[in-house]
Structures are given as structure tokens and as C-alpha cells.
Amino acid sequence: MAAVARILDWPVDEADDLPLALWDAISIARAVKGVANADFQVSGVEIDSRDVLPGDLFFALKGENMDGHRFLEMAFAKGAAAAVVDRPVDYPHILVSDTTAALEALAKASRARTSAQIVGVTGSVGKTGVKEAIFAALDRSSRGAAHRSVKSYNNHVGVPLSLARMPSRSRFGIFEMGMNHSGEIAALTRQVRPHVAVVTTIAPAHIEMLGSEEAIADAKGEIFEGVEPGGVAIIPADSPHYARLKAKAEQYFLTVVGFGRSAHADVRLLDTIAAANGGSLVTADMGDRRVCYTIAEPGEHWVMNSLAVMAAVRAAGGDLGAAGVALADMAGLAGRGARVEIEAQDGGHALLIDESYNANPASMRATLAQLGKTAARRRIAVLGSMKELGEHGPAFHAALAQPLTDAHVDFAVLVGDEMKALADELGKSPVAELGKPVRFAHCQNPAEARQALAEFGVESGDAILVKGSNSVGLGALVKALAAKEA
Known part of the structure; x- marks a missing residue:
């Protein structure tokens, strides 16, 4: 009897009355001021047809060079339950005048509820x-x-x-x-x-x-x-x-x-x-x-x-x-500090530190300082250009010479036009404040950087930091190193 009483007295939670589905056709149409052509429920929201999962609501967004309506067939082939569109289509959908505005309206409704x-x-x-x-x-x-x-x-x-x-x-x-x-x-x-x-x-x-x-x-x-x-x-x-x-x-x-x-x-x-x-x-x-x-x-x-x-x-x-x-x-995030073991050219293993997603002067200094504290036989830094620095760019890039030296970097691979300022700084005659010169190579792209690494040779016990602004494309280098691609 006591067990029955406990079941009957089960605590009430307001969330119990909320729907299990993320959205249904009526609530979406109401939120975006659109018209639904069918009754449906969705479990997710997506704007990229390549990432659609079964049950998703696909927003066919329109940009200057892309129209999501071109990818409706792909989205539904991957299991989309419905789409938000600005023209009638032969799929379950919500019809609106502007799909971008509709996404913002659905976001507002989500926050309100x-x-x-x-x-x-x-x-x-x-x-x-x-x-x-x-x-x-x-x-x-x-x-x-x-x-x-x-x-x-x-x-x-x-x-x-x-x-x-x-x-x-x-x-x-x-x-x-x-x-x-x-x-x-x-x-x-x-x-x-x-x-x-x-x-x-x-x-x-x-x-x-x-x-x-x-x-x-x-x-x-x-x-x-x-x-x-x-x-x-x-x-x-x-x-x-x-x-x-x-x-x-x-x-x-x-x-x-x-x-x-x-x-x-x-x-x-x-x-x-x-x-x-x-x-x-x-x-x-x-x-x-x-x-x-x-x-x-x-x-x-x-x-x-x-x-x-x-x-x-x-x-x-x-x-x-x-x-x-x-x-x-917490482990490091891909592109933001993930540490993975890779195969070295001598058959052993080296440490790859993936910071390839973003870079600015402060984060460059911080990650180089951490590289200097990382136990390693040799330290290698692959540094991509820091973007959106404008007229301050050359000075900020050149200023990385001291952090590289302080981190006891044995070899630096500098990638991108903006890194020329750092290459010029490192290429000067040794001066007291820089101490031992850092060996370096200046490359234009990740493919050249990979070649420079291969020529230097990654050996057992090395630590390799890869960091740069995302647009430099060093993520591809990280994938190649981790996958041991030829």
C-alpha cells in the first residue's frame, strides 16, 4: 500500500505537461506567421542539407550566392520531416515570405516559451x-x-x-x-x-x-x-x-x-x-x-x-x-586545444596540439607559453596568419618572435602572407633580447607547411603546435597529420 501511495504522490513537474517533440506544425506556423500544408512534428532544426538528420525541420535559407530551396530533395532524402520555404513545394512544409526572418521568429518563440x-x-x-x-x-x-x-x-x-x-x-x-x-x-x-x-x-x-x-x-x-x-x-x-x-x-x-x-x-x-x-x-x-x-x-x-x-x-x-x-x-576541443598522439617519421609517436580554428595576438602568446611548458624532445610551432588586424597586423605578427624564443621552439613553420613580418623578425641577426635564433620556414599555404614539416622531420617525443586563423586552413594539416595520410 505504501508503494502505491508513493506512486500516487509522485511529484508534479511543470515540464511534464510540455510536448515531447521539439516543434509541431501548428506551433511553427503560429511562431513564423506561415501556413502549414500538413500536420507533422520535428525533432531538430537544420539549415545545411548535408547535416540533416531524420526528423529535422529544414530551413531553405537564401543568401547572395546560395538558395536552400535547391537542396530540398537532398534534405528530404536524408530524412527531413518538413521544410520552411518561400514557395509551395511537394513536401510537408511551412510557407512564409522570408525564410531567414522565419528562423529568427522561431528563435524568438523558443526563447519566449x-x-x-x-x-x-x-x-x-x-x-x-x-x-x-x-x-x-x-x-x-x-x-x-x-x-x-x-x-x-x-x-x-x-x-x-x-x-x-x-x-x-x-x-x-x-x-x-x-x-x-x-x-x-x-x-x-x-x-x-x-x-x-x-x-x-x-x-x-x-x-x-x-x-x-x-x-x-x-x-x-x-x-x-x-x-x-x-x-x-x-x-x-x-x-x-x-x-x-x-x-x-x-x-x-x-x-x-x-x-x-x-x-x-x-x-x-x-x-x-x-x-x-x-x-x-x-x-x-x-x-x-x-x-x-x-x-x-x-x-x-x-x-x-x-x-x-x-x-x-x-x-x-x-x-x-x-x-x-x-x-x-573536459578534453580539448577539435581546433581549440585537442591533444592527439600521431605517428612520427621514425616510427615512434609525437604530440599534436590542435589550435587550428582561431588565432589572435593574445591566444597566440598563451598557447606558445603553454607549448614551452609541455614536456617534449623538440618543440615545433606551425603558425598561420592572424586575420582582421588591419594596420596593426605587421607589428602583432613580428611581436611573436619573443614568445617563440621563450617557448624554446626548435622549428617554426609560418604560413600566410601576414607571417612575413614574423619571418623578417626571426631572420634578423641574433640580438640579445631574442637569444638563440629560432629555425623557421615561411610558407604560403598548408600544403607547403606540410612539406616543410616533412623535410624537418617529426620525431618521437616531439610536440607540434598548429595554430592560426580558420581561414588559413590549417585544420586540413591537422587532419592529414592525425590520419597519417601520404
């Missing part, structure tokens, strides 16, 4: 890694009820797509927001409407478009404009732009939480020591308590990132213990 705590993440460096770490922590503490933007879906298409994919039963949502022009994050944050806004750091990424670090700080600070009333702004206390960011957040009456080493930091680093797994053991003061946890990711930058993660998890109502476990479990 959720009761989840929403975290928005931006910053010049580290935003994807921090977003993934916050997600891992909140997903663990909510037992799978967290949602986040995948990959680097952080622009005017990626953000609404990520919102539209958020299940109504989510307890947490974590969204990344990027920009290269003023005003872009302001538009994105009003879609996301976060309860917690995180700025990881301010650095001279996209300085070509914005002109100064102060302007970059202002552009990143736009994230505070969309934060829900009573929300929290998490900002880097050690940044020279801390006061600027803090003032911006306070304009919107947000609670400001600073993280870092500074005495005024609300989440303050007390101590960090190297951990046996290559990461760090961190002790931090969170005001009313001290926490100690391990992070698997190596490097000083990840120590700082972890403080932002802890601050965000606490502000969102997550579990700090689960956050600590998640940080200890």
Missing part, C-alpha cells in the same frame, strides 16, 4: 571553450537538461538556429555570441536575453574593424544590453578594461561579478599548481566559500577560464561540485 536559465558568452578569446565548459557543468548538474549552441554558431544565423533548437524542457541554455563589427552583439543579445552574461577577456581580435581595444571592449559590452532584469554580468577583473565593462553593466542595473587574480575580484584565484594530468589544481575564493578543483585543460588561460565558469554556474543556479567534476573531465 522556455523557463530555462540562460547564459550568454562572449569575449575576444576563449568564448567557445568557456561556453562548452559551462554547458558541461550545467548539463551534469541537471542530468542532461542543458542546451547550448554547437560548434561556433555565434553569428546572425547561428544564434537564432541554436535558439530554435532548444527543447522546451531545458533547464539551462548556454549561447555564444561573436562579432567583428560594432552593433552585432547588441542584436544577438536581444534574441538570447540571457540571465547571466559572461565576457571572457578583451584582446585585439577584430581590431581592423574596430580600431582600438577600448572599442572592442565597448562592442563586447553590448551583451549587457539584452540581459534580463536582475541579471548578472561576469567580467575579467584583471583586464585593463574592467572599469569600462563594469560601468557598462551597471548602466543596466546588473550585478557585476569580477573574476581573476586581482584583490577586487569576486571570484579570486588563490593558488594554482600543476596537476598530474597536465592540467591544474585550482583554489579560488568565491566570497562566502573557497573551492578547490582540478581542470584537465593545460595552461594559465584555462585557469582564468575556470574562474569564469565557476562564476557563471553559480549565477545560473547550478552545482559547483558538478562544475568541478566537469572541468576535470
Whole structure:
């Protein structure tokens, strides 16, 4: 009888009344002000026909050089349940006048229907890694009820797509927001409407478009404009732009939480020591308590990132213990710190550090510093051009000479036109401040870089860092090295 009573007294959760399907035809049509030609349910949302999974809703977006309607047959062949289109088609569909506007409308409806705590993440460096770490922590503490933007879906298409994919039963949502022009994050944050806004750091990424670090700080600070009333702004206390960011957040009456080493930091680093797994053991003061946890990711930058993660998890109502476990479990992301063992030319094994997705002056210095701390027989750095630096580019590239020397790099492969400034700097006669000259090769593309590596010879015990802006294409080099392609 007691067992029956327990079943009858099963706690009621409001989420139990929510639909299991992500969207149905009626709710989509209502949200996008379109007309459905059939009754259907969908389990996902996709804009790329190559990535469609069975049950997806396919948005046939139109751009300057591409029309998604051309790929409807492929989308349905891969299992799409329906499509959003701007013309009648012979498939289950929602008819609208503008498919891009419809995606934004569905995103707005998704945000309106959720009761989840929403975290928005931006910053010049580290935003994807921090977003993934916050997600891992909140997903663990909510037992799978967290949602986040995948990959680097952080622009005017990626953000609404990520919102539209958020299940109504989510307890947490974590969204990344990027920009290269003023005003872009302001538009994105009003879609996301976060309860917690995180700025990881301010650095001279996209300085070509914005002109100064102060302007970059202002552009990143736009994230505070969309934060829900009573929300929290998490900002880097050690940044020279801390006061600027803090003032911006306070304009919107947000609670400001600073993280870092500074005495005024609300989440303050007390101590960090190297951990046996290559990461760090961190002790931090969170005001009313001290926490100690391990992070698997190596490097000083990840120590700082972890403080932002802890601050965000606490502000969102997550579990700090689960956050600590998640940080200890996290492996590097492909293109953003993944470490893989590859076959060396002498039959042994070498370490490949994949940082091929992005690069700016701050992240270059940080990863080179970590390379210098990595135990290795020899250290090799394959560095691709840093983009969007404008007139500041030559100076920023040349300035990498000292970090290369400090990291005791034995061989540097420099890829791209912009790297000529660094090649010129390294090619000068040895000077006192540079110490031992770094051996290097300057290449125009990844194919030439691969040849330069082959000629140098990758041997057992080597550590190879591959880092550059995504457009340089060093990801292909990483795949070739990892796959041992001929």
C-alpha cells in the first residue's frame, strides 16, 4: 500500500505537461506567421542539407550566392520531416515570405516559451571553450537538461538556429555570441536575453574593424544590453578594461561579478599548481566559500577560464561540485586545444596540439607559453596568419618572435602572407633580447607547411603546435597529420 501511495504522490513537474517533440506544425506556423500544408512534428532544426538528420525541420535559407530551396530533395532524402520555404513545394512544409526572418521568429518563440536559465558568452578569446565548459557543468548538474549552441554558431544565423533548437524542457541554455563589427552583439543579445552574461577577456581580435581595444571592449559590452532584469554580468577583473565593462553593466542595473587574480575580484584565484594530468589544481575564493578543483585543460588561460565558469554556474543556479567534476573531465576541443598522439617519421609517436580554428595576438602568446611548458624532445610551432588586424597586423605578427624564443621552439613553420613580418623578425641577426635564433620556414599555404614539416622531420617525443586563423586552413594539416595520410 505504501508503494502505491508513493506512486500516487509522485511529484508534479511543470515540464511534464510540455510536448515531447521539439516543434509541431501548428506551433511553427503560429511562431513564423506561415501556413502549414500538413500536420507533422520535428525533432531538430537544420539549415545545411548535408547535416540533416531524420526528423529535422529544414530551413531553405537564401543568401547572395546560395538558395536552400535547391537542396530540398537532398534534405528530404536524408530524412527531413518538413521544410520552411518561400514557395509551395511537394513536401510537408511551412510557407512564409522570408525564410531567414522565419528562423529568427522561431528563435524568438523558443526563447519566449522556455523557463530555462540562460547564459550568454562572449569575449575576444576563449568564448567557445568557456561556453562548452559551462554547458558541461550545467548539463551534469541537471542530468542532461542543458542546451547550448554547437560548434561556433555565434553569428546572425547561428544564434537564432541554436535558439530554435532548444527543447522546451531545458533547464539551462548556454549561447555564444561573436562579432567583428560594432552593433552585432547588441542584436544577438536581444534574441538570447540571457540571465547571466559572461565576457571572457578583451584582446585585439577584430581590431581592423574596430580600431582600438577600448572599442572592442565597448562592442563586447553590448551583451549587457539584452540581459534580463536582475541579471548578472561576469567580467575579467584583471583586464585593463574592467572599469569600462563594469560601468557598462551597471548602466543596466546588473550585478557585476569580477573574476581573476586581482584583490577586487569576486571570484579570486588563490593558488594554482600543476596537476598530474597536465592540467591544474585550482583554489579560488568565491566570497562566502573557497573551492578547490582540478581542470584537465593545460595552461594559465584555462585557469582564468575556470574562474569564469565557476562564476557563471553559480549565477545560473547550478552545482559547483558538478562544475568541478566537469572541468576535470573536459578534453580539448577539435581546433581549440585537442591533444592527439600521431605517428612520427621514425616510427615512434609525437604530440599534436590542435589550435587550428582561431588565432589572435593574445591566444597566440598563451598557447606558445603553454607549448614551452609541455614536456617534449623538440618543440615545433606551425603558425598561420592572424586575420582582421588591419594596420596593426605587421607589428602583432613580428611581436611573436619573443614568445617563440621563450617557448624554446626548435622549428617554426609560418604560413600566410601576414607571417612575413614574423619571418623578417626571426631572420634578423641574433640580438640579445631574442637569444638563440629560432629555425623557421615561411610558407604560403598548408600544403607547403606540410612539406616543410616533412623535410624537418617529426620525431618521437616531439610536440607540434598548429595554430592560426580558420581561414588559413590549417585544420586540413591537422587532419592529414592525425590520419597519417601520404
